[in-house]
Amino acid sequence: AQSVTQLDSHVSVSEGTPVLLRCNYSSSYSPSLFWYVQHPNKGLQLLLKYTSAATLVKGINGFEAEFKKSETSFHLTKPSAHMSDAAEYFCVVANFGNEKLTFGTGTRLTIIP
């Protein structure tokens, strides 16, 4: 079975400073990995996806993530945080075959003005 572990349940950063949200995965074969964002009272939005192409993936709103097979990690980064980035972020792995998604427990990102 595939799984993801989000290492921090809550991250706080000051506006304008870098963001790092950490995710480790477990998979018996080459996984497809995603980051989704959920703003309060809004639906889940796909930030970016890795599907065995380039290991450095760029997403929307300046976010990017790097797939590191040797470390089984897929950390999400952004050089400079904005107030609008405050939300819940989910690291997700897709199951081979039916593509059902397995979500991590989420990381709540707080931006300090």
Next chain:
Amino acid sequence: DTGVSQDPRHKITKRGQNVTFRCDPISEHNRLYWYRQTLGQGPEFLTYFQNEAQLEKSRLLSDRFSAERPKGSFSTLEIQRTEQGDSAMYLCASSSPEWRSYEQYFGPGTRLTVT
């Protein structure tokens, strides 16, 4: 807007009542998924359709839950004899028929409160 839509957005019901939720996927998407999200947790997979065929059900989906997608378009999720533990956000997602596209588009969810 041609995104995934869900109805109703909120539902309050008394324990023991039946409820039904509807999901309308993006029109060209043949795969449809239901997930459940409880407070402070990530969404959990419930069931999955490819066209009208229900191909997989999670062990989370007890006998009180049933899902249908009769014509391969919209889907309904029914919960019979609701319990307080059923209180959650129910999310629907759809994805393209492109092989291994993986990208799922989510609706806004239906928040169920069982009193």
